[in-house]
Amino acid sequence: MAMNDTPADNYKDMEKKLRNRWMSPKLPENVRWTKEAIEIMLRANGYCEYCGADIVGSPEVFWSCQYDHVLPKDHGGEEDYGLNKVLACAKCNSIKRKRLPPDVTKDEMKSMELPDRIAAVRPMVLELRRKQRLIEIYANFREVLELRRAQSNGGGR
Numbered sequence: 827m828a829m830n831d832t833p834a835d836n837y838k839d840m841e842k843k844l845r846n847r848w849m850s851p852k853l854p855e856n857v858r859w860t861k862e863a864i865e866i867m868l869r870a871n872g873y874c875e876y877c878g879a880d881i882v883g884s885p886e887v888f889w890s891c892q893y894d895h896v897l898p899k900d901h902g903g904e905e906d907y908g909l910n911k912v913l914a915c916a917k918c919n920s921i922k923r924k925r926l927p928p929d930v931t932k933d934e935m936k937s938m939e940l941p942d943r944i945a946a947v948r949p950m951v952l953e954l955r956r957k958q959r960l961i962e963i964y965a966n967f968r969e970v971l972e973l974r975r976a977q978s979n980g981g982g983r
């Protein structure tokens with residue numbers, strides 16, 4: 827093994843091949859990845875940048891992940907992926923939508939770098955997900971218990 831043939835060099839090489847392979851102009855439009863999408867996926871190490879879900883944990887999670895504007899476009903959020911775009915699982919992205927955190931203004935967000943923007947938005951996303959989970963548990967129990975009660979009452983009440 828040569829001195830420079832370290833695992834680190836090996837993975838840099840693999841990353842380069844991945845970029846070349848999936849950004850290739852020879853690929854049809856619907857298969858080709860953009861530089862932006864690849865760079866965000868690699869920067870995030872394949873984890874949702876809000877909840878930490880493993881995006882490469884299953885094909886379903888991988889193919890439903892999205893790229894979220896931390897500061898929403900409607901509030902002046904930039905397209906720059908190094909400043910305002912993150913890898914998000916479908917659950918985090920769908921619950922966040924165009925919300926701003928309650929304690930940070932859009933102007934304050936604008937003056938922040940990406941890691942601070944993520945830190946400002948993450949607690950809000952996690953809290954929204956927690957509330958959604960509580961409602962789902964409640965609704966699921968209610969549905970089952972209502973059916974049970976209907977059964978044991980012979981359909982009455």
Ligand SMILES: [Zn+2]
Pocket residue numbers: 874875876877878879914915916917918919
């Ligand atoms: Zn997530």
